[in-house]
Amino acid sequence: MADDGMLVNFDIGPDAFVGAHSAPSFKGGKWTDRQKAKRLAQYHIRKGNTAAAAPKKGDDGTGEFNVARPQSQKKDNSNSNNSNPNHVPFDRSLKRKRPSESSAAPKPNGTGVPPPGTKPGEFVSSLWTQNPASITIESAPEPEPEAQAPTNAPLSDGSTTFTTLGLSPILANHLTTKLTLKAPTAIQKSAIPELIKTDSDAFIQAETGSGKTLTYLLPIVNRIMQLTKPRPSSDTPSGKKETMARHSGLYAIILAPTRELSRQIETVLSTLIHAKNGPHWIVPGSVIGGEKKKSEKARLRKGLNILVATPGRLLDHLENTESLDVSRVRWVVMDEGDRLMELGFEETIGSILAILEKKSKLPNGTPERGSGVPSGEEVLPKRRVTILCSATMKTNVQRLGDISLKDALYIKAEKSAEDEEADNAGKEAGEGKFTAPAQLKQSYAVVPAKQRLVALMAVLKRAFIRQTATPRVMVFFSCSDSVDFHFEVFSRQLSEEAAAAAAATNPTTAVDSSSDSESEAEDTTPEDGKTSKKKPQDKKKKKKPALNPATSPAPTLHPSCVLHKLHGSLPQPIRTAALHSFTTTPHPTILFCTDVAARGLDLPNIDLIIQHDPPFSPSDHLHRIGRTARAGRPGRAIIFLLPGPEEGYVESVLKKGVREGQLARANVDELFRKGFAEGKEKKREWEDRASEWQLNVERWIAEDARMKSVAARAWGSHIRAYATHVGIERAVFSVKGLHYGHLAKSFGLRDKPGDIKVPGGGGGGDGGGRSLAVAQKRGVEDSDEERDERPGNEAMRKMRKIAQGMLKKKGMADEFNIG
Known part of the structure; x- marks a missing residue:
């Protein structure tokens, strides 16, 4: 009895009567989960860690996996954990539980059980916990609104045709029979007659997808066509009739902000001049960055009648290419004027206009006689006409108009009463009038930062599940490094054998570099305008085209899906081949891109626009979503926003000028369920599938040094872009x-974050990734300078200096590859 009395007075622990190598018993939950917890407890017992405790019912999890941390990194909870009489550190990895569940048993990928494949010292965070809550209340889902009548579709009343607009019968018949354009759009009805009859400058404003390119091309081609009639030549003693040819003169210059848009305009021009009995002598061409100057000079030397160019390359040729004769230029068109200004082309355009004015042979609006200008050119404008096109009326566009337009006509489409009301609402946005098509359905999703990659996977999978035809999807990112990273992730399960097989079945994945070779072969074309290409000297077998590194199958999304990427860091031949493949492939296809593809491109039948990263300005948002719902077709667009301050983007931009029923909030859980659920599931089993997909990506990156560098670079570039x-x-x-x-x-x-080695930028972040919510709780909100001056923030200081430097240069085209 005395011994018993002495025993009860001792302070003993809960394991006093348990063997040194025995594991505690576990009750409740699944048998497999109890076995995992038991094995983990035995592991800690073997290592001598007596503090390893089993998860108890009612514990509130932290939501993090802390795998095999050193003892020195663990916090001593002796002051707060009264249930641990020995005052030894508590292992937080065994205390994790999803807050929404009441079961005491741990579950896979949601417990203290480390995910398989993790290494000692790795920190694996759960997708579903420790996420900031949304600051806005999600309203109940509204009933599906009635379909809106398209606002950018061709006119259907039958009262207006291309012939009644003043176009020649040859051109009008070509539009209806070959290009299947039955009627003009509203902006074409308003602008084409004015541009044909008058010689005044014009500012054309219309919503995206309404046919602005044809609006200014048709009047130019129509008036140049009138020069095709033979007329007596005063220069020839025989008096033979002279016909027009490519060397007759350059009559129009069209400026575009990006290379892809320039290529597209040139393609549209080629389709217009190949009409039956049409003006085949008209030769369009382009000079853009990334191409060989030798080939471009050869084309200019042979002669062009309509030139499409990017501003920088055109100014280069105007200053250095003697064969470029601009003395007879009658039209200067600036397409996507707002984008030209945003990319810092204001000074370049001013220099171009000054050179054109200096070299022009049209002083005071009257052509000089006897200076080589044919007398039959009276049908052309008597002065140089400048046309400015834009979807928005921003301040910088007005400034561009001030330096380029004189007594200009303001032309816009006739709108209905409902559209006028929406326009008035859009004026409050400060970015001009409302220009989004009515048939475009927009939505936004508040996605926590940890779930952004999985959310993209869910939306893409759903897009290919719900569509019966071949869907076309565009995904916009803020920088080229982010495009490269996501391109690698979504094509990662493709083996070399599968890539070779895909290239054999889908020739669009090959790089077509024949454009430069053809241009060089045409250098010996005689001056009579007839083309003759060199024949190969020997009959060797043609080399198989190399695989395009910007095109790859994506079997994780769809068995026949073709994935493309497009950004400014890619060589021009690869960019051209990738864009051509995206527009022509018969398979389901996706394009990962930066804002280089946001302006003016008329990509056919785009079903869905995903803005994974928000745009840099409200006008960029308008142009991004304008790639779908074009020419009266339906379209959908969704944007990802982070919980917290980013939700203010809904009121400040998304809701400005939106028609009723055009904008909705997407439920994040519903996005994940539709993307990862397999049939009807009673429980949230899609969480485990999403977690497993994320963990597979993390393991793959952790095991591949190259991919880890790609991911770190994308992370750092994303932060830099976010600051702009x-x-x-x-x-x-x-x-x-x-x-x-x-x-x-x-x-x-x-x-x-403090351990991430950003290539070229050192470590990243502030070490702890402190959020704004934590700063507000502490009552402290550091300025950008104070935050950067804290120890360990060298990388952040470098990122901010780079961003500030690009802002001073009036454009971020070089840094973020958007031009």
Whole structure:
């Protein structure tokens, strides 16, 4: 009895009567989960860690996997954990449980059981916990609104045709029979007659997808066609009739902000001049960055009648190419004027216009006689006409109009009463009038940073599940490094054998570099305008075209899906081949791109636009979603926003001028369920599938040094790009509101932000990834300078200096590859 009395007075632990190598018993939950917890407890017992405790019912999980951390990194909870009489550190990895569940048993990928494949020292965060809550209340889903009548579709009343607009019968018949354009759009009805009859400058404003390219091309081609009639030549003693040819003169110059848009305009021109009995002598051409100057000079030397160019390359040729004769230029068109200004082309355009004015042979609006100008050119404008096209009426566009237009006509489409009301609402946005098509359905999803990658996977999978035809999807990112990373992720399960087989069955994945060779072969074309190509000297077998690195199958999304990428860092032949493949492939296809594909491109039958990263300005948002719902076709667009300040983007931009029923909020859980659920599931089993997909990506990146470098570079570039939003949106897109750790998980990185080695930028982040919510709780909100001056923030200081330097240069085309 005495011994018993002495025993009860001792302070003993709960394991006093348990063997040294025995594991505690577990009750409740699945048998497999109890076995996993038991094995983990035995592992800690063997290692001598007596503090390993089993999860108890009612524990509140932290939502993080802390795998095999060193003892020195664990916090001592002796002051707060009264249930641990020995005052030994508690292992947080065994205390994790999803807050929404009441079961005491742990579950796979949601417990303290480390995910298989993790290495000691790795920190694996759960997708579903520790995420910031949305600051806006999600309303109940509204009933499906009635379909809106398209606002950019061809006119259907039958009262207007291309012939009644003043176009020649040859051109009008070509549009209806070969190009299947039955009627003009509203902006074409308003602008084409004015541009044919008058010689005044014009500012054309119309919503995206309404046919602005044809609006200014048709009048130019129509008036040049009138020069095709033979007329007596005063220069020839025989008095033979002279016909027009490519060397007759350059009559029109069209400026476009991007290379892809320039290529597209040139293609549209080629289709117009190949009409039956049409003006085949008219030769269009282009000079753009990324091409060989030798080939471009050869084309200019032989002669062009309509030239499409990017501003920088055109100015280069105007200053250095003597064969470029601009003395007879009658039209200068500036397409996507707002984008030209945003990319910093204001000074370049001013220099171009000054050179054209200096070299022009049309002083005071009257052609000089006897200076080589044919007398039959009276049908052309008597002065140089400048046309400015834009979907928005921004301040910088007005400034461009001030330096280029004189007594210009303002031309816009006739709108209905409903559209006028929406326009008036859109004026309050400060970005001009409302120009989004009515048939475009927009939505937004508030997605936590950790779930961004999985959310993209879910939306893409759903897009290919719900469509019966071959869907075409565009995904916009903020920088080229992010495009490269996501392209690698969604094509990662493709083996070399599968890539070779896909290339054999889908020739569009090959790079077509024949454009330069053809141009060089045409250097010996005689001056009579007839083309003759060199024949090969020997009959060797043609080399198989190399695989396009910007095109790859994506079997994880669809067995026949073709994935493309497009950004400014790619060589021009690869960019051209990738865009051609995306527009012509008969398979389901996706394009990962930057804003280089956001302006003016008329990509056929785009079903869905996904803005994975918000745009840099409200006008960029308008142009991005304008790639779908074109020419009266339906379309959908969705944008991902982070919880917190970014939700203010809905009121400040998305809702400005939106018609009723055009904007809706997408439920994030519903997106995941539709993307990862297999049939009807009673429980949230799609969470486990989404977690497993994310973990597979993380393991793949952790095991591949090259991919880890790609992911780190994309993470750092994303942060730099985030700091370049326009000033009026800095409160919405604040770098101080980013959680660098959660953002790193969306790029498949398991390292702490302070340990991430950004190629060319050192470590990243502030070490702890402190969010704005944490700063507000502490009552402290550091300025950008104070935040960067803290120890360990060398990389952030470098990122901010780069971003500030690009802002001073009036454009970020070089840094973020959007031009």
